[in-house]
Amino acid sequence: MAALTLLETKGLTKTYGGLQANIDIDFTLQKGLVTALIGPNGAGKSTFVGMLSGRTSATRGRVIFEDRDISHLPAHKRIQLGLAYTFQITSIFTGLSVHENVALAAGRTMSADGNALNAKVHQTLDQVGIADRADQIAGDLSYGHQRLLEIAMGLAQEPKLFILDEPTQGLAETEINDFIALIRSLAGHTTILLIEHNMRVVMETADHIAVLDQGMMLAEGTPAQISANASVQAAYLGKTVDA
């Protein structure tokens, strides 16, 4: 049974001045799976997902989403097609309430009907466990809660593809456990591309792992295959797993 492809890149390349951040990346993302994108600092992971979401313009190469070439679409149009994106550095509306943040995320696709929107906001906040903070100003939340809020803003859009750039960075251990449970609960209906340094999160959530190193796709496979891969260990895994 051939798995369905949700997104594909062909020769995706990004150069910053002389620096090659991503080099000719051919990659396919399977629908319904949780794919983890790992690699050492500066490997080019954020650059790669930035080019998927349209936040970063590609130097060269193509991005195909649901059989459609989206390489030339601006970011907001790609988001409208069903991509959602959380930033590596938390990006929320700090001056607005938590409720308002999520309402803005959900409100693009939902009609302005207040009740349905409120219900959706409440349900989404509940899903990430911060429903009791709905009326707080987002900027007053703790760092961990701000990250959860950003995740809620992604979820509220009911994306086909949810891209998360190091979502667990700065979360407490219990929050990480909740995050793992959340990702598992989404598995099946939402396709997830997760950039993650925490190997426990990767091993407990990912169906598929892609390893990026120095701007190139070093290896891909199941968690077991990747753990056993010698070159991956050399580049990255060994250090972190032992640590």
Added chain:
Amino acid sequence: MTVARKINALHFGILLFLLACFFILPAYHVGALSRIMVLAIYAIGLNILFGYTGLLSLGHAMFFAAGMYGLGLSIKFLGVSVIPAFGIGIISAALLSLLVGLLALRTVGVSFMIVTLMFAQTIYLVVLYFGEYTRGDEGFVLQQAERMLLGFDVTTEAGRYFVAFAAFSICLIGFAALVQSSLGKRLVAIRENEERARMLGYDVWRYKLLAVIVSGTVSGVAGALYALLFGYVGATFASVQYSILPLLWVLLGGAGTTIGPLIGVAFMFYLIDASSAYTSAYMLIAGLALVILTMFAPRGIAGILRTKVSPWLP
């Protein structure tokens, strides 16, 4: 009371108060309030762009002037009556803001400020250049006979007050509805974090253009109304001074609040009024008060109310 009810009560309360003022206050203040309400519409226009969308324009006088000259010149040279002249004024401001928006929104931040300033300066020079028609700095007067609004004389104290009041009511209520609508919330989202708004799938550029158009058009309404009610059209209103004034009003009253524009205009008017009774250097006192307020209340008067008294203020 729910928040929405409180907000409505506040706005209707303010309008009722303004209505009562006409019957309570002496003629001098009634005259002053007519002017304050018209200028508050102008401040509302700027507040939509600056206070809610986060785009600082230093050239809003061009929109005010577009409304003013659109009405004034069409009455004077086309001989049309007030209603179509008003329409021409509004359309002039709308078209100008569309054009300025399309060009200025290619830039951001300081460049946007400078580009709007340059455009306004161009309009000012155009007004002077065509002095044969506009009478330049000297300006021209609209006669009482030319200012009949459907048989209603707007040159009397009462006529002026009620037209200003009706226009201000419409603008305040429309403005309040706008900022509470999903459109208004998206503009605030862009002000707060443009990148996040874009990455939620909002076409930021389109929303900004819309904000420029609405803001410029409302400013044009104020300009046309000013010419109609006070019977004078002159190049001062296209000068940089009239781009800076609404900014001061909005900052004083509270940027990004619905009641800030009215408060700011009234506060500044009476500040200058009061200080000019004591000294001829009244602008110095006004300036000093401004500096003090910006130092100690950077969010303006309504901003203080919002943080200290009623966080629900829209």
